[in-house]
Amino acid sequence: MSLKPKSNLELIKNGMFGENTIFRMAISLCPSIAVTNGMKNGVALGISVVFVQTMVNMTISLMRKFIHPKIRIPIFMLVIAGYVTIIDLLMATYARPIYKEIGLYIQIIVAFASIFARAEVYASKNKVFSSACDGFGMGVGFLLAMIVISFFRELLGKGTLFGYPIVSGSPLLIMILPAGGFLAVGLLMGFFNWIDMRFFGGKGASGV
Amino acid sequence: MATEAKAHELTVSVSPHVRGDETVARIMWTVNLSLLPAFIMSVYYFGPRAAFVTGLCILSAVLSEHFYQTSLKKKSSIGDGSAFLTGLLLGLNLPASVPFYIPIIGSLIAIVITKLLFGGLGYNVFNPALIGRAFLLISFPKLMTIWSEPTAQFVAMDAKTTATPLGILKEEGMAKLIEIFGDKADLYTSLLMGNRAGSLGETSVIALLLGAALLLYRGYITWHIPFSFIATVGVMAWALGGNGGLFTGDPIVHLLSGGLILGAFFMATDYVTCPSIRKGQIIFGIGCGAITMMIRLKGGFPEGVMFAILLMNCFAPLIDRGVKSKMFGAVNVNKEQKK
Numbered sequence: 411m412s413l414k415p416k417s418n419l420e421l422i423k424n425g426m427f428g429e430n431t432i433f434r435m436a437i438s439l440c441p442s443i444a445v446t447n448g449m450k451n452g453v454a455l456g457i458s459v460v461f462v463q464t465m466v467n468m469t470i471s472l473m474r475k476f477i478h479p480k481i482r483i484p485i486f487m488l489v490i491a492g493y494v495t496i497i498d499l500l501m502a503t504y505a506r507p508i509y510k511e512i513g514l515y516i517q518i519i520v521a522f523a524s525i526f527a528r529a530e531v532y533a534s535k536n537k538v539f540s541s542a543c544d545g546f547g548m549g550v551g552f553l554l555a556m557i558v559i560s561f562f563r564e565l566l567g568k569g570t571l572f573g574y575p576i577v578s579g580s581p582l583l584i585m586i587l588p589a590g591g592f593l594a595v596g597l598l599m600g601f602f603n604w605i606d607m608r609f610f611g612g613k614g615a616s617g618v
Numbered sequence: 619m620a621t622e623a624k625a626h627e628l629t630v631s632v633s634p635h636v637r638g639d640e641t642v643a644r645i646m647w648t649v650n651l652s653l654l655p656a657f658i659m660s661v662y663y664f665g666p667r668a669a670f671v672t673g674l675c676i677l678s679a680v681l682s683e684h685f686y687q688t689s690l691k692k693k694s695s696i697g698d699g700s701a702f703l704t705g706l707l708l709g710l711n712l713p714a715s716v717p718f719y720i721p722i723i724g725s726l727i728a729i730v731i732t733k734l735l736f737g738g739l740g741y742n743v744f745n746p747a748l749i750g751r752a753f754l755l756i757s758f759p760k761l762m763t764i765w766s767e768p769t770a771q772f773v774a775m776d777a778k779t780t781a782t783p784l785g786i787l788k789e790e791g792m793a794k795l796i797e798i799f800g801d802k803a804d805l806y807t808s809l810l811m812g813n814r815a816g817s818l819g820e821t822s823v824i825a826l827l828l829g830a831a832l833l834l835y836r837g838y839i840t841w842h843i844p845f846s847f848i849a850t851v852g853v854m855a856w857a858l859g860g861n862g863g864l865f866t867g868d869p870i871v872h873l874l875s876g877g878l879i880l881g882a883f884f885m886a887t888d889y890v891t892c893p894s895i896r897k898g899q900i901i902f903g904i905g906c907g908a909i910t911m912m913i914r915l916k917g918g919f920p921e922g923v924m925f926a927i928l929l930m931n932c933f934a935p936l937i938d939r940g941v942k943s944k945m946f947g948a949v950n951v952n953k954e955q956k957k
Contacts, residue, residue, distance in 0.1 A: 580758060580760075580761065581757075582723075582757040582758075583756060583757045583758065583759065584753055584756040584757040585757075587756065589756065593731070597731075600735075
């Protein structure tokens, strides 16, 4: 994290690439493996996270002057849970088929390390609009990661994209199983680190 | 003058200063050689297709290692025979009827992901050939379990498919298995010779034991892992394998069928992925045997040697830590400090 204050555009870019939740920070990996066996599920969860992350950052930033530091964790938790409930109920009503598959993981957004971390390190110390940008960038970074992972997993594991058949022949069944998820995340993480080292002169280490 | 020149030739280095003539390459090529009888028997029973599948595995394993390393501008290590061995073991673990892309995918996974991405020979956590096979079995469950019947002739083109002895044992029981092979003696002879359906190299127990004898004679493997592995399988099969209660099972069928002999002598003993302390190796073998029998008797797959070895591979470093002998007179520093 740089010491200079970043512009809003930089914040969004930082969330999408520089501190990408999954590929750079290596957090919130559980849903990235559990949900990415199909693009539909991956994108649905990604969009939910964009919404929750942006709104949580905005809300926390609005309340930051009134939150007593000693009880900030329960307050973050409540705010996150509130927005997750909104998404959860909306999905249960309007997107029933997807909800049946990934409903559990929507509820688990409450425990996402990435949302919690951004509320703690950014939103509770910064202004409303830049907090919203930071949350949005982080959420979009997560969404992009989900799209990339689920693209490869669905294409290789089922030969389809969004449920439409793309390639015929016998698919690599392992890619839609959990083992394939680990494999895909690991290889993509390595790939993005390599790109970073090769073309942008980064050190390439994923966040610890 | 002469002494001055000599002084320049002296190099300062850390021990070991005296080395044996064993090299990685020599050991690996000997292991390859010891698998030759099993390979010949597989060609004898399953025809030229067996040679094709095994050859393709070896070729793609060696090529993928070579191209991975040269593309990273590293020294190609295909000369040490370990990639050749991985390909050979993977080939001997496949059924004869697999389409051509299966050996290629399996070798790629085995060499690139299991071995090279972890740092190359000596750093892999799991046995590469077995990970390759596990990947294939999970990815292509249908294609990987079409077992062709051994024909013992080169002309049979339309090979009949059948179940492996363990598959029959699991689905239909011991009585059916004996009925298919004639009588009990015939069953044992067929299993010993390798005249049965199964992966290419696992069927002929005689040929595998011949190769294992070479390795034991040269001291490249010790008896600890194979013996404890096989003994555990035998005891558990005898104790729990029968229908009539405890100690009514038939251990011989379990010992001679499946990939037990191939796994116990050639794959569980992989230097990199097994414990290096003798006591630990016995624990390792017992663990492999117990998991194998649990899968064979209670699990969803008819055969469990592969998963057993892979699961125990995870525990190898832990076992080594657990059985490490204490230095004489050593004091536990942590405990002392706590006082």
